[in-house]
Amino acid sequence: MLTPIVIDGLSDAALLFLVAVGLTMVFGVLRVVNIAHGSFFALGAYAAITLGLWAGALGLSQALSYGALVLSALLVAALFGPLTERLCLRATYGRGEIAQMLVTFGIFLILDDVQKLVFGVQERQNDAPLSLLGVCNLGGIVYPVYQIALVGLAVVVAFSLRWFLRGTRAGKLVLSVVHDAEMARFSGIDTAKVSVAAFTFGVFLAALGGSLASPITGAAPGMSAEATILAFAVAAIGGLGRVEGAGLAALIVGLGRAFAVYYAPAFDRATPYLVMFAVLLFRPQGLLGVVETRRL
Amino acid sequence: MKGPRALLWVCLAAAAVAVALASPWASFILTVALAKGLAALGVALLLRAGLMSLGHALFYAAGGYGAAYLARWLGVTDLLLLLGAGFLSATVLGLFTGAVLVRYRAIFFAMLNLAASMVFFSLVTKLYNLTGGSDGMPLPVPTMFGLKPGQGLFYLTLACVFVCAGGLRRYLDSAMGQGLGAIATNEIRLEYLGISVNGLLFVNYAISAGLGGLGGALAAIAIGHVTPELFFWTTSAQLLLGAALGGAGSVAGPFAGMLLLEGVRTAASQYAPLLWEMAMGLCALAVALFVPQGLSGIVDLPQQWKRAVQ
Amino acid sequence: MLKLEALRVKIAGLEVLRGVCFEVPDQAVVALVGRNGAGKTTTLRAIMGLVAPEAGRILLDGQDLAAIAPHRRAHCGVGYAPENRQLVPEFTAEDNVLLPCLAMGLGRQETRRRLELVYAVVPELAALRKRRAAGLSGGQGKIVALARALAAGTRLVLLDEPFEGLAPALAASYAAALHRLRRATPAVAMLVTESSPALLASVADLVLYVERGAIGREPAASKRS
Ligand SMILES: Nc1ncnc2c1ncn2[C@@H]1O[C@H](COP(=O)(O)OP(=O)(O)O)[C@@H](O)[C@H]1O
Ligand SMILES: [Mg+2]
Numbered sequence: 001m002l003t004p005i006v007i008d009g010l011s012d013a014a015l016l017f018l019v020a021v022g023l024t025m026v027f028g029v030l031r032v033v034n035i036a037h038g039s040f041f042a043l044g045a046y047a048a049i050t051l052g053l054w055a056g057a058l059g060l061s062q063a064l065s066y067g068a069l070v071l072s073a074l075l076v077a078a079l080f081g082p083l084t085e086r087l088c089l090r091a092t093y094g095r096g097e098i099a100q101m102l103v104t105f106g107i108f109l110i111l112d113d114v115q116k117l118v119f120g121v122q123e124r125q126n127d128a129p130l131s132l133l134g135v136c137n138l139g140g141i142v143y144p145v146y147q148i149a150l151v152g153l154a155v156v157v158a159f160s161l162r163w164f165l166r167g168t169r170a171g172k173l174v175l176s177v178v179h180d181a182e183m184a185r186f187s188g189i190d191t192a193k194v195s196v197a198a199f200t201f202g203v204f205l206a207a208l209g210g211s212l213a214s215p216i217t218g219a220a221p222g223m224s225a226e227a228t229i230l231a232f233a234v235a236a237i238g239g240l241g242r243v244e245g246a247g248l249a250a251l252i253v254g255l256g257r258a259f260a261v262y263y264a265p266a267f268d269r270a271t272p273y274l275v276m277f278a279v280l281l282f283r284p285q286g287l288l289g290v291v292e293t294r295r296l
Numbered sequence: 297m298k299g300p301r302a303l304l305w306v307c308l309a310a311a312a313v314a315v316a317l318a319s320p321w322a323s324f325i326l327t328v329a330l331a332k333g334l335a336a337l338g339v340a341l342l343l344r345a346g347l348m349s350l351g352h353a354l355f356y357a358a359g360g361y362g363a364a365y366l367a368r369w370l371g372v373t374d375l376l377l378l379l380g381a382g383f384l385s386a387t388v389l390g391l392f393t394g395a396v397l398v399r400y401r402a403i404f405f406a407m408l409n410l411a412a413s414m415v416f417f418s419l420v421t422k423l424y425n426l427t428g429g430s431d432g433m434p435l436p437v438p439t440m441f442g443l444k445p446g447q448g449l450f451y452l453t454l455a456c457v458f459v460c461a462g463g464l465r466r467y468l469d470s471a472m473g474q475g476l477g478a479i480a481t482n483e484i485r486l487e488y489l490g491i492s493v494n495g496l497l498f499v500n501y502a503i504s505a506g507l508g509g510l511g512g513a514l515a516a517i518a519i520g521h522v523t524p525e526l527f528f529w530t531t532s533a534q535l536l537l538g539a540a541l542g543g544a545g546s547v548a549g550p551f552a553g554m555l556l557l558e559g560v561r562t563a564a565s566q567y568a569p570l571l572w573e574m575a576m577g578l579c580a581l582a583v584a585l586f587v588p589q590g591l592s593g594i595v596d597l598p599q600q601w602k603r604a605v606q
Numbered sequence: 607m608l609k610l611e612a613l614r615v616k617i618a619g620l621e622v623l624r625g626v627c628f629e630v631p632d633q634a635v636v637a638l639v640g641r642n643g644a645g646k647t648t649t650l651r652a653i654m655g656l657v658a659p660e661a662g663r664i665l666l667d668g669q670d671l672a673a674i675a676p677h678r679r680a681h682c683g684v685g686y687a688p689e690n691r692q693l694v695p696e697f698t699a700e701d702n703v704l705l706p707c708l709a710m711g712l713g714r715q716e717t718r719r720r721l722e723l724v725y726a727v728v729p730e731l732a733a734l735r736k737r738r739a740a741g742l743s744g745g746q747g748k749i750v751a752l753a754r755a756l757a758a759g760t761r762l763v764l765l766d767e768p769f770e771g772l773a774p775a776l777a778a779s780y781a782a783a784l785h786r787l788r789r790a791t792p793a794v795a796m797l798v799t800e801s802s803p804a805l806l807a808s809v810a811d812l813v814l815y816v817e818r819g820a821i822g823r824e825p826a827a828s829k830r831s
Contacts, residue, residue: 095588103580175694
């Protein structure tokens with residue numbers, strides 16, 4: 001009984017981490033709670049499915065659909081990242097949460113309709129990446145290999161991100177902006193440039209999450225809203241701005257949801273928010289969040 | 297100051313009545329818009345104290361479900377009783393949540409409210425036998441003292457708007473209401489003066505929850521149906537958008553914001569059914585980027601110019 | 607080197623600096639002394655471009671700093687050690703010191719040259735090198751913040767209340783570092799704030815007094831020869 005729960009929980013956690021990691025990173029750098037995050041997640045999913053189906057229709061090798069997963073995330077990031085940051089977000093820096101929330105909610109609403117116009121209102125699915133890898137048998141239950149591989153992929157994303165932030169010049173600059181934008185500025189960092197780059201990277205992560213999830217979840221209207229709220233929950237539980245926190249929170253929520261499905265099915269949907277409520281009540285800054293010290 | 301504002305209100309009301317008389321369809325749209333305006337007013341009340349709630353839909357939905365349950369369990373169809381049930385259930389819920397949540401500020405307050413509303417959303421969706429699940433519950437055609445109300449619901453909504461707006465104006469002008477603004481600017485100074493900030497916020501939270509419930513109940517009765525979507529975060533975000541669009545600075549702002557939003561939504565769904573969200577999104581961007589004070593800020597612009605000239 | 611002309615700064619509607627005028631001569635160490643809330647920090651922050659002046663000018667070797675974006679001031683050779691240190695807790699002490707070099711994209715050789723100078727001036731840093739900034743004491747943090755300011759400040763170094771809260775032994779070694787800096791790089795000018803003039807008496811060429819946002823009387827202005 002335990003094995004399938006844990007496997008379900010882990011693969012759910014992988015998806016949750018992929019949904020949330022971009023949101024938490026963008027908050028860390030820009031201090032913007034990006035309601036439009038889920039829109040980029042959904043766009044990534046739609047783009048991956050569309051590209052994959054095109055590749056299939058053109059008779060190209062099926063293996064190309066894996067390339068399409070990454071390519072679509074890059075496309076979404078390049079198309080929307082710089083534009084959104086420059087035109088909309090920049091005007092809200094330092095203006096408080098309400099302005100940010102209005103702007104990102106506005107973008108969310110606009111992109112919702114863009115999705116419907118471009119991709120229609122039917123559910124879309126490309127299971128080539130899923131079927132290509134086949135299935136495996138774990139503890140007597142058959143899983144698509146892709147679903148198991150996704151856990152590995154999430155871990156790879158987590159560690160690459162860690163390596164990027166800790167081990168590269170760009171990453172170190174981003175981290176120092178995350179920690180203290182003012183200090184970054186007087187140390188010679190062009191924080192405006194870092195903001196565009198980081199937001200675009202955050203959009204990339206969001207879209208990548210969507211594209212990697214798309215073979216399993218498909219894409220349909222309403223996906224953005226669902227992704228945004230789950231990302232909020234996971235990011236807030238882990239501590240906004242904390243990548244490791246998002247990983248930990250995804251594990252807790254994923255496993256919690258899997259247990260709920262088996263033992264208390266009425267509560268499976270509520271699990272993320274119950275955990276979120278409980279954690280924030282006692283630790284408003286999240287599990288791994290640090291208390292901000294405000295300068296006077 | 298008093299004169300022009302009262303005149304503005306009278307003009308607005310007259311315009312609303314005129315439009316409503318023209319067609320029942322228009323009166324329905326206006327009823328829903330004003331009902332949502334009441335809930336947005338609750339959101340604006342929190343904004344005044346510097347608190348942003350991302351979960352106010354909880355009370356809006358609780359108002360609707362409260363009314364629906366009264367009808368479902370006791371077969372009540374009387375408009376005033378349904379309204380009372382909605383208002384009470386939201387207020388009681390607000391007293392409980394408020395007691396816990398007013399200790400938190402800024403993004404933490406927003407997130408906790410969001411979490412609370414999403415817990416309800418998820419449970420209401422799942423507990424089919426108790427709540428009708430994602431199908432929701434119907435509300436009966438209401439009666440007023442045993443009669444068919446016709447346009448009565450619209451007039452009742454209008455009356456609620458006037459009573460609430462007037463009462464709130466009084467409240468905001470009182471020492472307590474003035475304290476709210478002080479919380480947003482300098483909470484610590486208020487504590488030094490021996491004022492319990494959390495106590496003040498608690499009262500404020502309860503009032504804003506009650507407004508949400510009243511609005512939710514009115515809207516639910518007008519629509520004749522409640523669904524879990526009422527609890528969803530996008531509803532909260534729309535209420536917040538309405539409040540910000542109208543401007544949290546004045547009591548009329550949230551109503552103006554919601555009327556505009558519902559107007560845009562109605563127009564868009566008439567002429568471009570796939571684009572109403574985009575239209576609303578553009579409204580949100582326009583307000584955030586170009587009119588940070590909201591519509592009531594625009595109303596105040598001539599006064600500012602006058603002052604600038606003097 | 608640095609010249610402030612009638613600098614006015616408002617914070618939250620209050621005039622915090624009301625016409626600050628003074629000059630840091632080439633190669634000089636200037637002490638800016640004043641009580642808490644006098645406006646010392648704000649003066650340094652204005653020089654770094656972290657608060658925008660209402661009026662007045664700040665000139666660095668005759669060039670108006672208004673035309674230079676805040677993040678470019680490090681590139682101009684101005685280093686700043688804020689009073690509350692502002693280190694990146696996840697970084698090691700050395701990574702914190704190297705941050706300005708990294709930010710400015712300095713070459714490997716130039717970075718090594720600067721780091722060597724920093725170690726020569728602040729030998730205490732060697733023991734802290736690999737420690738994460740999160741685990742440093744307040745005093746050790748001040749040493750690291752000084753080192754970081756030196757890594758950027760090839761022309762001018764701004765130090766905000768460096769001795770505040772330092773244990774006597776650490777304060778002595780901090781003062782010794784300032785003396786070493788004088789000897790190692792006499793061309794670098796310094797502007798150091800403090801709430802009492804005594805601590806800076808031995809380093810400063812010139813002591814200025816700030817009071818309520820303006821340069822006030824100089825009760826005991828001492829000019830060393
Ligand atoms: N962020 C701020 N908000 C409000 N007032 C401030 C702020 N920063 C500084 N001040 C005010 O500006 C004045 C000067 O502050 P500061 O430059 O920090 O003085 P010093 O460094 O000499 O102690 C003080 O009266 C302080 O109260
Ligand atoms: Mg100071």
